[in-house]
Amino acid sequence: MTKTAAVVFADGCEEIEGLTVVDVLRRMGVKCDIVGVLGSEIHGAHQIDFKADKLISDQLLDYDIVAFPGGYGNAQTLRDNDQLMAIMQKRQSLGKWCAAMCAAPIALARYGLLDGHDYTCYPGIEKETQQLAPNGHFKEELTVTDQAGHLVTSRGPATAWAYAFAIAEALGLDTKTIKQDTLYDYLKENI
Template structure:
């Protein structure tokens, strides 16, 4: 059975973070839906209009991974959406993978998903998260995968591709060929030389 990912877009989202995940996963032939928080039409933080495939519903309970892009406005809307909170808590209780990057981990903290969890986020939001969930453990890594809590987190716009590959890898997909095709391995090698 094919794995499925849902990426949740809210007004004020960081477009590059959400669209990079959709792009990379679709290149890897992982069925990936763009899901609007309250409407199929979403306006990103940089005034890029996005048209989603669906709107948040209980269908998210069956996705193998639900991923949140950041962007402060979008992250706050995700954080404050009661129906989405209920779905995400149920997903964690069911042992499903959930992912959030940049500012969006503030939503997971509010939902209670970060109890005793390892995470990362955009600089400064770690203090917000730790004030909500003091048992969480912040790391400065590009991406953090918490196998116990089934959580994937990442730092910000420049780490979106690493985040996308981490999501694919948790689904058991070999990403090496795609990393090479997209020059991601070249980028990694360049950074390691500096």
């Protein structure tokens, strides 16, 4: 059965953080949709414009994982969207995977999804996440996968590949071949 993923974008997103996830998952045969929050035209933080495949709706409940890229403008839009909050809370209650990186864990914090769970985020953003989710457990790691909370989180633009692979692994996919094919292993050994 084909795995499914949705990456949710709003204006001001960190393009590399979201599009890397889309790219890696599609390479691995995952049906991965780009989902817009406020419309189908998305304007990234670095003047990269692209189109959403879909808009947010209750269909997000059907995906195996829903991932949020960072970018502070994007993260604020995701954080403040009550429709998205209700969907993501329902996903967690159903034991479905959620992911967020960079500044986007502030959305998960507002939604109550970090309470009692391990996570990471962009340096300095943990102050806001800790205010919104004082019972969350901040970690200074490239990526954090909290099995109990069905959460994957990561730090920032340079960790986008690690984040994408952690998402694939959360879906039960073997990332060994793609790490070799994309030279990720080579980079890890030589940087």
